[in-house]
Amino acid sequence: MTQIERYIFRIALSAFLACLVGLTGTIWVTQALRELDLITAKGQTLLIFLLVTGLSLPTLIAVISPMALFIAVIYALNKLNGDSELIVMSAAGMKPRAILRPFLTLAFAISFLTAFLTIQVMPSSFQELRDVVTRVRGDLIANVxxxxxxxxxxxxxxxxxxxxxxxxxxxxxxxxxxxxxxxxxxxxxxxxxxxxxxxxxxxxxxxxxxxxxxxxxxxxxxxxxxxxxxxxxxFAPPDAEIVYKPRERSTTQLLFPDRSERYYLAQKGRFRAELHDRLSAWLYPIALTFIAFAALGDPRTTRQGRGLSVAGAIVAVTVLRIAGFAATSAAARSAGAVVAIYAVPLVAIGLSALVIFHGPAVRAAGTRLGAAIRRPRAPRLAAS
Known part of the structure; x- marks a missing residue:
């Protein structure tokens, strides 16, 4: 990366880390407060409390990272535009792909982190959490x-x-x-x-x-x-065999499940949806970066235009996440809907890239289309 690209990368990275730590810490504290009854009411040790609350951190980081990246990209672009640096870069002939490169570098790093957490760490943490909760619930004195x-x-x-x-x-x-x-x-x-x-x-x-x-x-x-x-x-009843849910199973177990297991036969759709949801999770940091850059990557001088662009980006991200959840839910019912799980972020990336690299042509086409719709039609002559 060039010096200017490293400068942009540092701004985005610092904003991302601040958002990630702040949001993760806030949500983790609220989750920890809900588990205080492990100590106060159920007589568990502080170590069990920290273990239960700590096992939720990989899930929080995986969920919050894309949104923290989206906020960081918006913050960095607004800062660059507010300090007129984005305008100077554009006037100096710096192409959009050069400005986008440091953001994409950060996005791919976050995608790698998200993939590692969702594919490897989260299933292990869910399984360990299930084992701990089972042991706590099996404590006769603490719970019964x-x-x-x-x-x-x-x-x-x-x-x-x-x-x-x-x-x-x-x-x-x-x-x-x-x-x-x-x-x-x-x-x-x-x-x-x-x-x-x-x-x-x-x-x-x-x-x-x-x-x-x-x-x-x-x-x-x-x-x-x-x-x-x-x-x-x-005194205690005999322990029942623990049946792990799809999200508590390793990715290998989802890829190669025991097809004779009753639970798998009854929940085959959930196994399929969970597998592809994990494999597609890494696409969302990239999609959110493209959406944020498509909305705010152009240098502008009016605050109103930036505010509307930020609102549009937030709406687009909301629609994207809703569509992703809907695709995952549909994949649990139909194998054909698996394509939609990957199509949702990929379509968002494609449309955003079209706006970034061909923005003037897209806006000109939209202007021509709008003018053609608003143009009054010539009155027809009555037949003689």
Whole structure:
């Protein structure tokens, strides 16, 4: 790149990084606030909280990057035009393709990043997030048992605790165990704490008693204890096999799926749509760059013209994204709609390139067409 092209590239790159960091940080904070109940209500550690919220970052970056690039290109072109640099470049004979080159260089770099995230990183992060959420939901103490409520499980266990203390401790604990036919056990404890030993979950009870009574007997045995340990694995229902959704599967698994799998047979369209949506995601940064440059690449001196151009570019990007979502949705229902997934960004690139490189001819043709439509027709002579 020439010196002037490096100058334009630095302006666009700095604007892109500022937009990307600002937008990603803002949205990530809102997502993190929604997951605070992992610590406050579900008793999970700060590490689990950071892991769950951090796994959403690749998705946020992949979604925000094209829009941040679009904003950066608009900002850079407006800055160049406002400082009259765009006018000087044009007057000096600098062709549109030379001005466009640094923006396209940045766009291809963002396209590579988007492709890497959507094809490789995002499926792995979605899968890991699914595994973490499954483990959190499978935590009996954190998710099934509610403070101040009697919770009855399907296997004959009834849980109750008065309140949750510091460190996730359960205060005022009551457990009724009716798993064995004809026998009832009741555990009462002042305090209980879930612990993990060699990957197994246990509930350590402190200062309580165990009441055991047979069905046909009025007598009951009472055992007091200072510390008593219960295996929580017996209380929880057996884990079901995890079935990963299409977005949680690797690109290789989408390319070569197990065609005998029931879930694949029922959701074949979603597998197809997800695959081609990933493979086409890299086209959108380039398309948005072309749209922004087509709207603002020409030097202008009136602010009104720039404002209308920015509004037109935003409308065009909105239509582009809506059309892309519609094409992906249609591809889930029909294999023939797969072509539309790639056609939507490619058509946007083609039309924008036509405006950039042949703008005067396109505008002249449009002027002639408009004049021909508005031209009054000569009256016909009545037949004699």
């Amino acid at each position: 048992v509610k403070e101040g409520q009697f919770t009855s499980l399907e296997n004959g266990i009834t849980f109750h605790f008065r309140e949750r203390g510091q460190g996730g401790a359960l205060l005022g604990l009551f457990i009724q165990d009716k798993r064995e036919a004809g026998k009832t056990k009741v555990y009462l404890a002042e305090r209980g704490l879930a612990i993990d030993v060699d990957g197994q979950s246990y509930l350590a009870l402190e200062k309580g008693s165990v009441h055991q009574q047979m069905k046909d007997s009025r007598d009951s045995s009472i055992l007091t204890f200072e510390r008593y340990t219960i295996d929580l694995a017996a």
